[in-house]
Amino acid sequence: MAPLNIVILAAGKGTRMRSDQPKVLHRVGGRPILAHVIDCAKTLGAQKIIVVYGYGGEAIRKAFAHEDIVWVNQVEQHGTGHAAQQSIPHLDADASTLILLGDVPLVDAKTCAKLIKQASKKLAILSCNKSDPTGYGRIVRSASGDVLAIVEHEDATAAQLNIVEVNTGMMAMPGGYLAAWLSQLGNHNAQKEYYLTDIVALAVKQGVAVVAEIASDEWSATGINSKADLAQIERVYQARIAQKLLQQGVTLRDPARLDVRGTLSCGNDVEIDVNCVFEGSVRLGDRVRVAANCVVKDAVIHADAHIAPFTHIDNAQIGENSRVGPYARLRPGTTLAADTHIGNFVELKNAQVDAGSKINHLSYVGDATIGKSVNVGAGTITCNYDGANKFRTVIEDGAFIGSNTQLVAPVTIGRGATIAAGSTITKDAPAEQLTICRATEQKSISNWKRPSKIVK
Numbered sequence: 001m002a003p004l005n006i007v008i009l010a011a012g013k014g015t016r017m018r019s020d021q022p023k024v025l026h027r028v029g030g031r032p033i034l035a036h037v038i039d040c041a042k043t044l045g046a047q048k049i050i051v052v053y054g055y056g057g058e059a060i061r062k063a064f065a066h067e068d069i070v071w072v073n074q075v076e077q078h079g080t081g082h083a084a085q086q087s088i089p090h091l092d093a094d095a096s097t098l099i100l101l102g103d104v105p106l107v108d109a110k111t112c113a114k115l116i117k118q119a120s121k122k123l124a125i126l127s128c129n130k131s132d133p134t135g136y137g138r139i140v141r142s143a144s145g146d147v148l149a150i151v152e153h154e155d156a157t158a159a160q161l162n163i164v165e166v167n168t169g170m171m172a173m174p175g176g177y178l179a180a181w182l183s184q185l186g187n188h189n190a191q192k193e194y195y196l197t198d199i200v201a202l203a204v205k206q207g208v209a210v211v212a213e214i215a216s217d218e219w220s221a222t223g224i225n226s227k228a229d230l231a232q233i234e235r236v237y238q239a240r241i242a243q244k245l246l247q248q249g250v251t252l253r254d255p256a257r258l259d260v261r262g263t264l265s266c267g268n269d270v271e272i273d274v275n276c277v278f279e280g281s282v283r284l285g286d287r288v289r290v291a292a293n294c295v296v297k298d299a300v301i302h303a304d305a306h307i308a309p310f311t312h313i314d315n316a317q318i319g320e321n322s323r324v325g326p327y328a329r330l331r332p333g334t335t336l337a338a339d340t341h342i343g344n345f346v347e348l349k350n351a352q353v354d355a356g357s358k359i360n361h362l363s364y365v366g367d368a369t370i371g372k373s374v375n376v377g378a379g380t381i382t383c384n385y386d387g388a389n390k391f392r393t394v395i396e397d398g399a400f401i402g403s404n405t406q407l408v409a410p411v412t413i414g415r416g417a418t419i420a421a422g423s424t425i426t427k428d429a430p431a432e433q434l435t436i437c438r439a440t441e442q443k444s445i446s447n448w449k450r451p452s453k454i455v456k
Contacts, residue, residue, distance in 0.1 A: 002094065002095060002096050002120065003047045003048075003092060003095040003096070004044065004045060004047055004048075004095055004096050004097075004098065005046065005047065005048045005090075005092055005095045005096070005097045005098070005175055006041040006046040006048070006049050006050065006097070006100060007051075007052065007084060007087045007091075007097060007099045007100070008034070008037055008038070008049065008050070008051045008052070008101070009052050009080060009084065009099065009101055009102060009169075009196075010022075010024045010034055010037075010051055010052060010053050010054075010060065010102025010103070011053050011055065011074040011077055011083050012055065012102075012103070013054070013055035013056075013077075014026075014055075014103070014224075014225065016225050017224075017226060017230075018227070019227075021056065021059070022053075022055055022056030022059060022060055023102075023103055023224065023225075024060065024102040024103055025056070025059060025060060025063055026224070026230055027261075028105045028230070028233055028234055028237050029105075029234070029238070029241070029260065029261055030260075030261020030279055030280075031262070032063055033102065033103055033224060034051075034060070034063075034102045035064070036106070036107070037100050037101070037102055037104065037105065037107055038051075038064065038067060038069070040100065040107045040109045040112065041098075041100065043109040044112055044113060046098075047092075048070060048092065048095070049067075049068070049069050049070065050069070050070040050071075050072060050090050050091075051064075051069050051070070051071055051072070051102070052072045052073075052074050052083045052084070052086050052087055053071060053072070053073060053074065054074040054075070054077055054083075057071075057073055072086045072087055073086070074086050078187070078193055078194055079191070079194040079195055079196070080193075080195060080196035081182065081185040081193070081194030081195050081196040081198060081199075082185075082193070083196075084099060084182055085183075085185070085194070088182060088183075091175045091179055092175055093175050093176045094175065094176075095175045096119045096172060096173070096174060097119075097173055097174070097175045098112060098115065098116055098119070098170075098171075098172040099169070099170060099171050099172070099196070100170055101168075101169050101170060103223040103225070104168070104169075104220075104221065104222065104224075105224070105233060105237070106217075106222065106233065106236065106237065107170070107220055107221070108215070108217060108220040111126065111213065111215055111216075111217075111220060112126075112172075114213055115170070115171065115172040115213055116172050118211055118213070119172035119173050119174065120174065121174065121209070122173070122208065122211055123171065123172075123173045123177070123199065123208055123209070123210045123211070124171060124172045124173065124210075124213060125139075125147065125167060125168075125170070125200065125210065125211070126168045126169075126170040126171065126213050126215055127139050127165050127166060127168060127212040127213065127215070128165070128166055128168050128214065128215045128218055128221040129164050129165050129166075129214060129218075130166050130218065131164070133153075133161075133163065133164050135153050136153060136166035136167060137150045137151060137153065137166060137167040137195075137197050138150065138153070138160050138161070138163040138165065138166060138167070139163065139165040139167060139212055140160060140163070141165075141212075147200060147204075147210040147211065147212050148200075148201075148204055148210075149200050149201045149204065150167045150197035150198075150200045152190075152195060154189070154190040154191060155190055165212075165214065167197055168215065168221035169196070169197075170221070173199075173203075177203070177208065181202045181203065182199070184202055185198055185199070186198070219233070219236050235256075238258060238259055238260065239256070241258070241264070242255035243255070245258075245264070245272075248266060249266075249268060249269070249270075250266045250270045250272060251270065251271040252272050253271075253272065253273045253274050253292075254274045257274040257275050258272065258274075258276060259276070259277045259278070260278045261277065261279045262278065262279050262282065262297075262298075263280075263281050263282070264278045264282050264284070265282070265283045265284070266283075266284045266288075267284060267285045267286035267288070267303065268286045268287070269287045270284050270286070270287070270288050270289075270290075271288075271289045271290070272290045273290060273293075273294075273309075274292050274293070275292055276292070276293070276294045276295070277294075277295045278296050278297075279295070279296070279297035279298070280297045280298035281298055282296050282298070282299050283299075283300045283301070284301050285300075285301060285302045285303035285305070285320070286303040288301050288302075288303065288304070288306075289306045289307065290307045291306075291308050291309040291311075291325070292309045292310075293309050293310045294311045294312070295311075295312045296312075296313045297313065297314045297315065298314065298315045299313045299315065299316050299317065299318070300317045300318070301313075301317075301318045302317075302318060302319050302320040302338075303320050303321070304320055304321040305319070305320065305322045305323070305324070306322075306323050306324070307325055308323070308324065308325030308326035308328070308344075309325060309326045309327075310326050310327045311324055311325035311326060311328045311329070311330075312329045312330070313329075313330045314330065314331055315331070315332035315333065315334075316330040316332070316333075316334040316335065316336070317336065318330075318336045318340075319335075319336050319337040319338040319340060320338040320339070321338055321339050322337075322338065322339060322340045322341070322342070323340075323341045323342070323343075324336070324341075325342070325343070326344050327344045327345050328342050328343065328344065328346050328347070328348075329346075329348070330342070330347075330348050331347065331349035331350070331366075332350065333349065333350030333351070334348045334349065334351050334352075334353075335351075335352045337353060337354045337356075337357075337372075338355045338356075339356045340353050340354075340355065340356065340358070341357075341359070341360055342358075342360075343359065343360035343361050344360075344361060344362070345361070346359050346360070346362065346364075346365070347364045347365070347366075348365050348368075349364075349366040349367065350366060350367050350368075351365045351366065351368045351369075352369050352370065353370045353374075354370060354372040355373075356372055356373040357370050357371070357372065357373060357374040357375070357376070358374070358376065359376040359380070360376075360378070361377075361379070362378050362379050363376055363377075363378065363379060363380040363381065364380075364381045364382065365380070365381075365393075366382055366384045366385075366390075367382065367384040367390050367391065367392045367393065367409065368382050368384070368392065368394070368395065368409075369392065369393070369394045370395045371395060371396045371397035371398070372397045373397060373398050374395050374396075374397070374400075374401070375399075375401065376401045377400075377401050377402045377404070377405065377421065378403045378404070379403050379404040379405075380401050380403070380404070380406075380407070381405075381406050381407070382407045383406055383408040390409075391409035391410040392409055392410055393407050393409045393411055393412075393413075394411075394413065395407075395412075395413045396412070396413060396414055396415040396431065397415050397416070398415055398416040399413045399414070399415065399416060399417045399418070400418045400419070401413070401419045402418070402419050402420050402421030402422070402423065403421045404422045405421065405423050405424075405425065406424045406425065407419075407425050408424065408425060411425055411426065411427065411428060411429075412429070413425070413428075413429045414428070414430050414431030414432070414433075416431055416432040417429045417430065417431055417432065417433055417434075417435060418433070418435070419434075419435050420436040420438070422438055423438060424437050425437055
């Protein structure tokens with residue numbers, strides 16, 4: 001198999017996006033549009049990936065600094081042909097060349113592989129039948145069905161405008177052919193631009209066979225030019241993910257109300273309710289249930305855990321058979337062992353909670369190590385920050401923390417210790433003892449009246 005060069009055209013500003021951000025950095029499924037195209041290129045086994053960039057170039061390069069890419073700057077934009085011309089110094093003459101578009105995130109690798117297979121001695125273009133072909137270049141064929149040319153919408157005759165088979169802009173050919181054709185392009189058209197599609201006419205003139213592979217899936221050839229396009233493609237992308245999850249046996253209460261902005265892997269008998277968002281890399285173990293309106297990012301949730309509604313989980317691990325929420329927030333560095341309970345309006349940050357422990361109500365636990373079978377009462381706070389430094393709280397196995405307790409770190413609560421409700425603990429509490437720290441006096445003031453509103 002001949003080596004493969006892939007050129008991705010990503011220089012356009014995307015004026016209709018009405019954004020200062022380069023079009024290809026807008027996101028589909030939580031990732032830049034261009035990232036999806038680069039993934040396709042890598043799937044196809046390209047020896048060289050060349051990205052032609054322009055507007056917002058440094059931001060684009062920074063976003064993909066980790067990728068092995070040849071970057072080519074199109075300083076001035078004079079059409080797709082001009083963009084492709086910038087790649088000529090980097091093309092290998094003995095390689096097949098595939099041209100992709102940086103704003104088509106649902107590009108299909110299998111279809112691209114078919115184009116590449118036909119491109120040994122031919123020009124293979126990807127076309128698509130559209131119900132509304134307005135704005136697209138039309139595929140002009142001979143009476144026998146051979147491709148003769150691609151005519152841009154602005155230059156098409158009335159008869160050509162009735163053609164519904166359109167050019168997608170993606171094509172494959174021998175690298176040597178491409179370099180020669182690009183050098184012959186002119187800009188004698190309504191837009192005074194160099195059209196990449198003009199190489200079709202050049203190929204026909206030189207007797208090189210031109211074949212068109214019609215995409216069976218219109219979305220795999222659809223580019224994004226506006227925020228409306230972006231929203232539409234996002235829903236198509238999410239619908240495809242939902243369908244895959246359903247095929248894997250995941251129960252989705254409403255497949256149309258799911259957002260996966262990264263990767264989501266699920267075990268058997270997983271249930272996901274409506275309006276849940278999964279970001280980054282998320283793994284759900286067997287029989288995990290995620291209730292409505294949860295946001296889960298970069299998390300591992302082990303078997304039989306139940307996430308109640310409106311819970312936010314970010315960079316955390318949840319042990320088997322645990323219960324979290326509703327309205328709980330687990331921040332980065334939090335690890336829950338098996339059979340833990342984290343209840344409503346509880347926030348954890350960089351906290352390790354061992355098996356069987358419970359923090360059920362209205363508490364903040366940050367920078368803490370909590371042992372087995374600990375009960376943390378409502379309104380408990382680990383005071384981990386002194387305004388300049390963070391300190392750690394340690395609560396050992398079997399301790400009981402009464403409601404409305406403040407644990408001023410660094411502090412250790414010993415094994416089996418009990419902290420009386422309303423205490424402010426500033427020193428280590430010994431194991432197996434009751435520790436109380438309250439005001440010594442309680443008094444009532446008679447004839448006291450609440451302040452009244454001042455009437456101006």
